[in-house]
Amino acid sequence: MDKWAAQPAPGVEPAGNPRYTASCGSCHFPYQPGLLPAQSWERLMGGLSKHFGDNAELPPEELNSIRNYLLNNAAGRTNSAVSAEMLSSLPPGEPPLRISELPYFVKEHAKVDAQGVKDNPEIRSFSSCNVCHTRAAEGSYSEGEVHIPTARHKAEKPL
Numbered sequence: 001m002d003k004w005a006a007q008p009a010p011g012v013e014p015a016g017n018p019r020y021t022a023s024c025g026s027c028h029f030p031y032q033p034g035l036l037p038a039q040s041w042e043r044l045m046g047g048l049s050k051h052f053g054d055n056a057e058l059p060p061e062e063l064n065s066i067r068n069y070l071l072n073n074a075a076g077r078t079n080s081a082v083s084a085e086m087l088s089s090l091p092p093g094e095p096p097l098r099i100s101e102l103p104y105f106v107k108e109h110a111k112v113d114a115q116g117v118k119d120n121p122e123i124r125s126f127s128s129c130n131v132c133h134t135r136a137a138e139g140s141y142s143e144g145e146v147h148i149p150t151a152r153h154k155a156e157k158p159l
Contacts, residue, residue: 012082014139017069029130033073034083040095041070100126122149
């Protein structure tokens, strides 16, 4: 059966490239390529010397291998429901670099207290997908699998 003729798979295709998960996953959650369009991945990979405030440059062979993987599996190039939603939510123009700036992401997280995320030391940012989405590594972002950790506060010292 032609994979393009099939119904979109729920979730998003898991990140399945060992080089990508090792290189990028050593610093942050290895986001599935299907969460961003190819144009965003191309811009990200072309700007690794200033990757969200860090220098994440890679050797040329590794860079090309990872770039090819990301571009070949970007939103619009895989048969996944989440990728299709991410892509269809984009207005005309240059797509954002951050997954958290995609209109679909913003809509899906509208009821989440942004300050609460920032203030929670276990989460700190909407970019920490795998902290709340318990099956994010498998490509599942179902609401039923969300667990938002409760911030732990230091116990007050007795007087």
